[in-house]
Amino acid sequence: MAIERSWCVVPAAGRGARFGADRPKQYVALAGRPLIEWTLDRLAATPCIAGIVVVLAAGDTGWRARERIGDTPLLTATGAGERSGSVLAGLRALPREVGDDAFVLVHDAARPCVRSDDIARLVEHGAAAGGGLLAAPVRDTLKRADGETRVAATEPREARWRALTPQLFRRGELVAALERAQAEGITITDESMAMERAGHRPLLVEGAESNIKVTTPADLALAEYLLSREWGMGNGEWGMGNGE
Structure with missing residues (x-):
């Protein structure tokens, strides 16, 4: 069965204050390149991704402007002070041909x-279920x-999952869910949370534990190890020429 191709929104307007660097976290060097370059190269090398929208902070001076990564179209939008506003900006910046019923991905920079x-598995199974997320x-x-x-108590771990990204939802439904949360003053920590509040039940699609989010310098070191291991094993997906 052919897998539907989807656009991907990448919110990258945050400052990454917890990381403690002298620049936004997405521009910290990872294996000799800005962290976000690795993320965008991986997305652009994924056949089921039709294009990427990167959401930047106003006045971002670290971004290297270009229109494509390899053969994948690349657009930008100006984000907001919180995640939901930035994701909304990215959704609104999608090309006109991406309708309200189209599935879109959102992935952390x-x-x-x-x-x-x-x-690919998320797009295949998540779309069939009406929406889902890697976890x-x-x-x-x-x-x-x-x-x-x-310690106040030991909590049961059965049926507990850690939310990862990408997350996959229909464009129109996600816009409506995020706008509703904003109107109600709710802080949204991921897109699934907004969809859950709107009555949806996203599908959990198991993803690799290596899909870590770089939040601290220790995470950065782990990401560099994971990248070097992939490259050392001869996996061409980690090639460095795709984004140049």
């Missing part, structure tokens, strides 16, 4: 190790803390 085969089952024992950072 700081997840450079996402696997192309995971994205990983929780395997560690979970503890709930009290106000003094002592």
Whole structure:
């Protein structure tokens, strides 16, 4: 069965304050290149992605402007101070031919190790289910803390998943869900949360544990290790020429 091709919105307007660098996190060097370059190269090398919209902060001076990555069209939009506003800006910047019923992906700029085969499975199974997201089952024992950072309880880990990206939803439904959350003053931490609040039940599609989000310097070191391991194994997907 042919897999539908979808556009991908990449919110990259945040400052990454928790990372503690002198520049936005997406421009921190990872294996000799800005982190976001690895992410965009991986997306552009994924056959089921038709194009990419990168959402930038107003006045962003770190962005290297271009119209394509390889054969994949690349657009930009100006984001907002919070994730939901930036994703909305990206959704509104999609080409006219991407209608309200079209499925679109949203992927974190700081997840450079996402696997192309995971994205393909998400598009295939998520679209059939009306929407979905990559996720990983929780395997560690979970503890709930009290106000003094002592263990208050051990939480069951059965049926618990960690949300990853990309996440896949119909453009019109996601716009409506995000706009509703904004109007109600709700802080949205991922697109699935907005869709859940609007009554949807997204499909959880298991993705690789290596699809980490770079939030701290330790995460950056792990991402570099994962990238170097892939490259050292001769996997051509990690080639460095696609974004040049």
